[in-house]
Amino acid sequence: MDHLDITLLKLLQEDGRMTVSELSKRLPLSRPSISERLLRLHEKGIILGFNARVSPAAIGRDVLLIIQMSELKVSPQVFEQRIIGDDDILECHRVTGSVSYVMKAAVMGIDALSMLVERLMPYGTVNTSVILSSPVTNRVILPKE
Structure with a gap:
């Protein structure tokens, strides 16, 4: 490049x-x-594609959260298949350390948050954090010189 x-x-x-x-x-x-x-x-796989960025709040998903999953009770493959089918999950990352997965989700209020947690509980320990603000989003990423 x-x-x-x-x-x-x-x-x-x-x-x-x-x-x-x-x-x-x-x-x-x-x-x-x-x-x-x-x-x-x-x-070369440097540009992966083009898409529109949509405001979750503007379409009624006003609660953004980070979810950490640990102590999985099922295999990673079973868990990942479950997550792929959940429209509330925006991102899912398998990570190192004591937490197995870190996810970002967008839901329509506290009741929907509660239902999401209940759906995840059979798969392991769920820890949620509501996002209060996001000072850095969609940062431009370029190769280091």
């Missing part, structure tokens, strides 16, 4: 809707060169 690829990644992470024409105006490259670089970055 050269400095143009890095700049391209930065611009796209700041505004994923930026068109190839806009990118070619911001970078000293033609539209076909931009398209070729984007394709190469995608083929």
Whole structure:
């Protein structure tokens, strides 16, 4: 990756809707060169895809939380299959240490939070923390120089 690829990644992470024409105006490259670089970055697995960021609160999921699962009572494969099917879980990460999984969830109020915890309890020890604020989200990530 050269400095143009890095700049391209930065611009796209700041505004994923930026068109190839806009990118070619911001970078000293033609539209076909931009398209070729984007394709190469995608083929290398550097760009994973493009999606819209949705505000959970704006669609009624006003309680965001972090869930830690420990002392699993089932195999990781069984637990992961259960989590994949739960729409309240936004992210799930298998981690090292005394906690087995860290998840981020978005629910519609305290009753929905309670129901989510009840659904998870048969699988292990559940520890929840309600997110009060998020000072860092969707940070631009670039290779270290």
